[in-house]
Structure formats: C-alpha cells, structure tokens
Amino acid sequence: MGTPEREIQWDLSQLSLWREKAANNVAALTPRQRQIMDLVLEGHPSKNIAADLGISQRTVEKHRAAIMKRTGSKSLPALARLALFAAWSSIDLSMIQNANSSGSMGAGAR
Secondary structure (H helix, E strand, O other): OOOHHHHHHHHHHHHHHHHHHHHHHHHOOOHHHHHHHHHHHOOOOHHHHHHHHOOOHHHHHHHHHHHHHHHOOOOHHHHHHHHHHHHOOHHHHHHHHHHHHHOOOOHHHO
C-alpha cells in the first residue's frame, strides 16, 4: 500500500475524472432536460413541473426517463450526486489538494 499522500493524490485525480464525466453527462442534456432535471432535484413532482411549464405530465416523465438514460443514473439520489459532481469546479478540487498537502485535513487522525 502507498503512502497517505500518494493515496490522497490518487483520490483527487479519481475525483477529478468523476467530476469531468459528470459535467460531460450534464452538458449532453438538452436545455429542456436540464430545466426539468433542476426542478426534479429541487423536489418538484412531475405533475407540478408539467403545470408550471405548460406541458403534459407524460412529457415530463419522458424527459425524466431520457435524463436518467443520458446520465446513466439509476435513481434520483444518483442523479443528485452526478449533478453535485458536475457543479464542482477544478478550483474546488485544488483547494482540497492544497489543504491535504498543508496537513490541515486529517491531522487529528494521526
């Protein structure tokens, strides 16, 4: 097994790859799918989304299914995680890396 610093570096590079994949999946959505995804993740039911957007509930459900298929998400929590990863920027990841290299994270665990 490698050193803790090496493991942290691998974790950060893996996190960066996941973020990039998530961002690509979200970018592949149409503007309408993105709009519906945002509303779904805010907790709005399909019936309310349909009324707010002036479309049928069935259309919303078809968009939801297309969103899940395009993103590869199997559940709403998985979709929420994907959206969260997509929203993270490389600046956020570099801040984590800088905190780890300065020893401010995990210092109490030693």
